[in-house]
Amino acid sequence: MTEPVEGTGKHGNPLNSLAIGDDCLVLSHRLAEWITWAPTLEEEVALANLSLDLLGQARALLSRHGDEDELAYLRDPGEFRNCLLVEQPNGDFAHTVVRHLLYTAFLFELYGGHPEDEVAAKGVKEIAYHRDYARVWTLRLGLGTEESHRRMTAALADLWPYTGELFEDDPGLRAPWDAFVGGTLREASLAVPETGQRTGGRRGEHTEHLAALLAEMQSLHREHPGARW
Amino acid sequence: MVTLEEARAIAAAVPDPELPVLTLGDLGILRDVVRREDGGIEVVITPTYSGCPAMDAIRDDLRRALPGASVRTVLSPPWTTDWITEEGRAKLREHGISPPGRAVALTLSPRCPRCRSPRTRLVSRYGSTACKALFTCTDCLEPFEHVKEI
Numbered sequence: 001m002t003e004p005v006e007g008t009g010k011h012g013n014p015l016n017s018l019a020i021g022d023d024c025l026v027l028s029h030r031l032a033e034w035i036t037w038a039p040t041l042e043e044e045v046a047l048a049n050l051s052l053d054l055l056g057q058a059r060a061l062l063s064r065h066g067d068e069d070e071l072a073y074l075r076d077p078g079e080f081r082n083c084l085l086v087e088q089p090n091g092d093f094a095h096t097v098v099r100h101l102l103y104t105a106f107l108f109e110l111y112g113g114h115p116e117d118e119v120a121a122k123g124v125k126e127i128a129y130h131r132d133y134a135r136v137w138t139l140r141l142g143l144g145t146e147e148s149h150r151r152m153t154a155a156l157a158d159l160w161p162y163t164g165e166l167f168e169d170d171p172g173l174r175a176p177w178d179a180f181v182g183g184t185l186r187e188a189s190l191a192v193p194e195t196g197q198r199t200g201g202r203r204g205e206h207t208e209h210l211a212a213l214l215a216e217m218q219s220l221h222r223e224h225p226g227a228r229w
Numbered sequence: 230m231v232t233l234e235e236a237r238a239i240a241a242a243v244p245d246p247e248l249p250v251l252t253l254g255d256l257g258i259l260r261d262v263v264r265r266e267d268g269g270i271e272v273v274i275t276p277t278y279s280g281c282p283a284m285d286a287i288r289d290d291l292r293r294a295l296p297g298a299s300v301r302t303v304l305s306p307p308w309t310t311d312w313i314t315e316e317g318r319a320k321l322r323e324h325g326i327s328p329p330g331r332a333v334a335l336t337l338s339p340r341c342p343r344c345r346s347p348r349t350r351l352v353s354r355y356g357s358t359a360c361k362a363l364f365t366c367t368d369c370l371e372p373f374e375h376v377k378e379i
Contacts, residue, residue: 042363046355053359056280060304122279122307125379126359133354 015117016169019202020110021061022082025072026210027103028054029217030090039093046133050100053126060119073221077204077211084201085162087210094141094151098159101134105180106166109173135184142188149189156185157193164197236270236295237262243294246286247358250324253287257312260303270298275308278359278379310360310378327364327375339375341366349373 031051038044062071085103090096108131111117111124141148167174185192200206220227231239240262241254253259253274261273272291276284288300310329313321318328327339340347346368353363354377361374 042353042355045357046353049355049359052280052282053278054280056276056278060279118305118307119279122304125307125309126278129354129377129379136354 013170015061015110015114015120016081017061017064017117017119019081019083019169020107021058021065021071022080023086023103023107024054024058024061026080026082026213027086027099028052028058029213030086030088030099031096033090034096043093047096050130050133053123053130057119057123057126069221073218077206077214079204080201080206080210080214081204082201082206082210083162083165084198084207085159085166087201087207087213088159088162089209091155091158092151094148094155095158097134097137097141098152098155100130101138101184102159102163102181103166104130104134105177105184106173108180109176110170113170113173131180138184138190139188142185142190152188152190153193156190157195160193161195161198165199165201168199168202230268231270231295233262233264233270236272236298239294240272240291240298243287243290246283246290248321248326250320250326251313251317253291255314255317255320257314257317258287258308265299270295272298272300273303274300275303277308279304280359308379310376313376321376325371325373326361327373329376329378331378339364341369341371342373343371344369 028051031047031054034047035044038047058072059068062068065071083103085099088095088099104127108124108127111120111127114120138152141152143149166177182192198207241252241259243253245251245253245256245258248256256277258274258277259272260275263271263273265271272295274284274287274291284302288302291300292298311331313329321328322342325342327342330339338347338349341349341364344366346366348367349364350367351362352365352372355361356363356374360376360379362377363372364375365372
């Protein structure tokens with residue numbers, strides 16, 4: 001659907017379209033897992049829409065590397081280049097909100113630095129809404145009840161170890177990300193946790209969660225190759 | 230054989246599958262209609278959102294309206310709600326959907342399309358499609374959809 005892009009972004013590297021395409025695909029699938037399980041009907045609709053935006057971006061990015069269906073449905077976990085953060089399970093709603101805040105704050109900065117890339121130039125406008133959605137929920141849950149605050153604190157502790165990996169390719173994105181995420185957490189009276197860091201996703205070394213996600217996502221296509229709706 | 234002018238008018242008049250009160254022309258997603266080297270017609274469209282699930286239906290509708298035409302999808306320049314025509318905005322309002330404001334910033338208080346009150350409340354940033362948010366009017370209590378500025 002899209003042509004390979006010549007040129008590089010503000011930070012000197014072209015957009016890593018395989019890694020980011022995989023991020024978008026995996027996160028899209030995670031969000032779609034909420035369908036029929038979301039806390040309210042409005043959130044269900046919202047999560048499905050977030051999922052759809054990411055799926056569209058994934059398709060455009062992965063198509064640069066070959067047949068999008070083969071890439072999505074026929075690769076094994078070790079061939080995926082997504083970061084570890086996006087494959088982490090949905091957990092409770094707090095985990096989903098924190099994951100979306102941490103990831104879309106990164107994607108917003110990344111896309112914003114690649115105006116030469118047509119997927120990024122279009123996607124940045126969509127991700128601005130995603131980041132805002134996650135920010136507003138972070139404030140509401142952080143400042144909500146003792147229980148919602150406790151759940152957000154737990155989600156941050158679980159997911160923070162996967163944030164360092166986001167900046168492996170592009171360390172320059174760290175400062176604006178810190179400013180946005182740190183500012184949002186302060187406003188929500190949530191503390192930045194102190195944790196170790198885990199990486200490996202960009203090299204194909206994933207947590208155990210990706211294999212289970214792919215088993216479900218790929219089962220139909222692997223059983224009925226070329227099946228179409 | 231249709232002229233380029235006729236082809237343009239036919240393509241522009243095809244209704245959007247998800248917002249059928251609007252045509253592809255009203256919505257600003259019809260970017261161009263050109264003559265291919267072999268003499269056939271090529272229609273150029275762009276999606277509203279990256280994941281717009283209506284694109285396949287739109288391509289089919291265009292090929293049905295213009296037999297023999299090919300359809301090309303482009304992402305650049307990215308679609309903006311500023312491309313919705315004045316006529317399109319009037320049609321949205323008539324059908325109870327609040328049209329977008331100018332896409333300069335996130336503006337979050339559209340007028341109620343029913344009673345025109347500016348006192349409205351955001352219910353959810355996402356509605357039945359990615360391009361719409363849900364609002365309620367605090368004066369007439371009507372819930373309504375608003376096409377988000379992007």
